[in-house]
Amino acid sequence: MPGKPSPRSQRKVLPPAPRMVVKEASELMSFLVAQLPHKNRNNIKTLLRDGQIVVDGQTVTQYNHLLQVGQQVEVRREKGPATNxxxxxxxxxxxxxxxxxxxxxxxxxxxxxxxxxxxxxxxxxxxxxxxxxxxxxxxxxxxxxxxxxxxxxxxxxxxxxxxxxSWQTAVEQRTYLAVTEGVLKQPEGTIRSYLQESKALVIYSSQNPNEGQLAITHYQTLKQTSRYSLVKVDLETGRKNQIRVHMQDLGHPIVGDIKYGARTNPIGRLGLHAWVLSFTHPITGESLRYQTAVPRKFAGLFSE
Missing domain, CATH: 3.30.2350.10 (Pseudouridine synthase)
Known part of the structure; x- marks a missing residue:
């Protein structure tokens, strides 16, 4: 008689998790509720808690994680590894x-x-x-x-x-989230100026190319209220305090940033977060991309 199958041979091989493509920007929870109608919000929170939600290959546990068009979301069959x-x-x-x-x-x-x-x-x-x-x-x-x-x-x-x-060429994307005071008159645009540091360690902005290093910042408003804006900021250059100074140049300093003109601090911290980083691995040549959750205090200012 043939031997009894081993437990390993009896184990069912699960098919790979289906990938869901993001068609329009939204928060992760809203996307999952729409894509997984057989699961309620508590079910989805459990999946997030257990590290089973993956966005572009990276485990995401925050329900308010902002998704961008073209990203791929999948649900792991098993719990993800514990974070370090x-x-x-x-x-x-x-x-x-x-x-x-x-x-x-x-x-x-x-x-x-x-x-x-x-x-x-x-x-x-x-x-x-x-x-x-x-x-x-x-x-x-x-x-x-x-x-x-x-x-x-x-x-x-x-x-x-x-x-x-190789930093300038190796970094493919360096995106920040900034909570700024007021509503930006132009919801998106580019700021160019030359930055230099004073003896008092304050960065000054100038349009004179002889006064400092060229700094280029691209920005786009994602959400706003009557008092604050959530702004996506992409750095073309990476100068010291660049975003903080350029938001001040716009007349909309980052909340909590007294050094560069802020008058309010509604979240008890500086409203600046390094959100996305994509770069080429200097040794392996692999393309790496990481995106963090939107800080809860940021999202709380713009919750409906």
Whole structure:
């Protein structure tokens, strides 16, 4: 008699999850409710919580994640892997060369004279040393302490050098979300100016090409109320405080940004978030793209 089939041979192979293409921009929850009529909102929240919703290959857990036209959404058959989270940051990608994190507001990128340990660099140094005591991390670019969102660290001098040297060509998309004061007269446009830093560490904007470095910012209003606007900002250049200064130039400073003209702080933080980052891996040549959830405090200002 033939032997009894092993449990592995009896296991049913599930077909791959169907992919749903986004036809118009919307929040993830609204999209899933429309696409999955057999599931209620609580069912969908469970899928999100368990890491079973994937957007363009990246697990998304926030119901208010903003979808863009052309993105692909799928529902995993099984629970996704647990996220690698620390106080102040979450690791969204890691290989032998790079680490990509989602940094919370209030966390420094690197140490200062007065703060040595509450930094992304310190946390990630401890993370890699737990795997290999000789391991190090290297900062590729920075975010202001009060700006949240995506950052890249290298795990070798070579990866850092290659990525920094090719940054302007390697980065395919660098998109921020900004909550600004007031309603923009022109809902979208481009700002060009030359930026320079004063001795007081304040960035000034000028139309004189002899006064600083060229900065180019593209912006588009996504949502607005009578008092605030949610603005998508794409950087063509990456100068220090570029978005903050350019929003001030428009007459609509970022909320909470007293340094650059803000008069209100309705969310108790700077209204700036590094939302999307797409770049070419400096070692493997792979195209990497990451998109974070819209901060809840941002979405709360524009909820219906």
């Amino acid at each position: 989270a620390y106080k102040g940051l979450t690791i969204v990608f890691e290989d032998e060369h790079l680490i990509v994190i989602d940094k919370q507001e209030g966390l420094l990128s690197i140490a200062t004279d007065t703060q040595k340990t509450n930094t992304a660099y310190y946390i990630l140094s401890g993370h890699v040393k737990r795997q290999n005591p000789a391991a190090k991390v290297f900062i590729v670019h920075r975010l202001d302490r009060d700006t949240s969102g995506l950052m890249v660290f290298a795990k070798s001098e070579q990866a850092k050098k290659l990525l920094q040297e």
